[in-house]
Amino acid sequence: MSFLSGKRALIVGLATDRSIAWGIAQAMHAHGAELAFSYIERMADRVVPLAKQLGSQITFPMDVASDEEITRGFATLKSHWSEFDILVHAVAFATRDALSGRFIDATSREGFRIAHDISSYSLTALSREALPFMKGRAGAIVTLSYLGAVRSVPSYNVMGLAKASLEANVRFLAADLGREGVRVNGISAGPIKTLSAAGIPGLRKMLAHVAAAAPIARNVTIEDVGKAAAFLCSDLASGITGEILYVDGGYSTVGMSFPGEADAGA
Numbered sequence: 311m312s313f314l315s316g317k318r319a320l321i322v323g324l325a326t327d328r329s330i331a332w333g334i335a336q337a338m339h340a341h342g343a344e345l346a347f348s349y350i351e352r353m354a355d356r357v358v359p360l361a362k363q364l365g366s367q368i369t370f371p372m373d374v375a376s377d378e379e380i381t382r383g384f385a386t387l388k389s390h391w392s393e394f395d396i397l398v399h400a401v402a403f404a405t406r407d408a409l410s411g412r413f414i415d416a417t418s419r420e421g422f423r424i425a426h427d428i429s430s431y432s433l434t435a436l437s438r439e440a441l442p443f444m445k446g447r448a449g450a451i452v453t454l455s456y457l458g459a460v461r462s463v464p465s466y467n468v469m470g471l472a473k474a475s476l477e478a479n480v481r482f483l484a485a486d487l488g489r490e491g492v493r494v495n496g497i498s499a500g501p502i503k504t505l506s507a508a509g510i511p512g513l514r515k516m517l518a519h520v521a522a523a524a525p526i527a528r529n530v531t532i533e534d535v536g537k538a539a540a541f542l543c544s545d546l547a548s549g550i551t552g553e554i555l556y557v558d559g560g561y562s563t564v565g566m567s568f569p570g571e572a573d574a575g576a
């Protein structure tokens with residue numbers, strides 16, 4: 311079913327074929343969307359060939375930490391598309407030292423600023439630029455969050471605070487843009503081994519713990535997240551906005567579990 315046919319999506323945050331953005335791009339392409347991609351300069355060699363695989367010739371650099379790059383990026387996009395429907399925000403960053411050790415020691419003023427700027431403020435900045443392109447269309451914006459927004463998670467540290475800000479950002483943008491026909495949602499994904507996630511100490515333990523405790527008894531994949539994002543950005547989700555949809559195999563819904571003992575009786 312091509313429930314995204316006729317839709318155009320800008321994907322921000324593709325780095326490699328392990329990126330969540332790649333899972334989303336593949337699902338959107340499979341359901342008929344036309345795609346454009348932005349990337350940070352050093353990822354150009356990886357992103358441009360991936361974009362081509364999905365029939366996209368529209369790729370351009372855009373570092374979301376820079377207002378000038380955002381303005382230039384959207385100007386480049388405008389030379390290809392005067393309108394588009396979907397913005398995928400799959401971007402996050404914290405310095406390595408912010409993601410290791412005790413939260414109280416690892417969280418500096420500058421580390422806090424960088425994490426919030428790149429991982430949360432950028433959603434507001436990109437949505438502002440995207441809005442004129444979505445005029446008169448059923449626009450949809452989706453971003454990627456994590457459980458660390460609402461619960462403490464070892465080593466996730468300041469990224470948890472930035473994700474809490476991102477989730478509030480989703481609600482404020484949804485309230486602001488709804489009258490213009492634009493919906494804004496987030497997906498809270500379970501842990502997946504990507505380039506960024508590899509920077510979180512203990513990722514392997516985290517993956518094993520979640521796979522053992524989650525109702526679906528495995529970790530989620532970029533394909534799982536991609537399908538949910540395609541749905542949320544399609545007209546099938548026309549009544550959904552301001553939501554955070556958990557795509558975590560049900561992990562966040564479990565109060566207690568005894569992995570491996572499910573069938574063992576009392």
Ligand code: NAD
Binds near residue numbers: 353374399502504
């Ligand atoms: P990834 O490394 O593949 O993607 C992160 C992207 O952010 C990269 O493309 C990187 O280039 C981009 N980025 C970083 N700084 C940037 C900047 N200044 N300007 C523009 N782009 C910048 O990793 P991923 O895991 O696919 O991450 C995508 C999103 O998913 C992130 O928001 C991440 O927090 C979120 N997420 C990841 C997991 C996980 O376990 N992998 C779980 C939940 C949520």
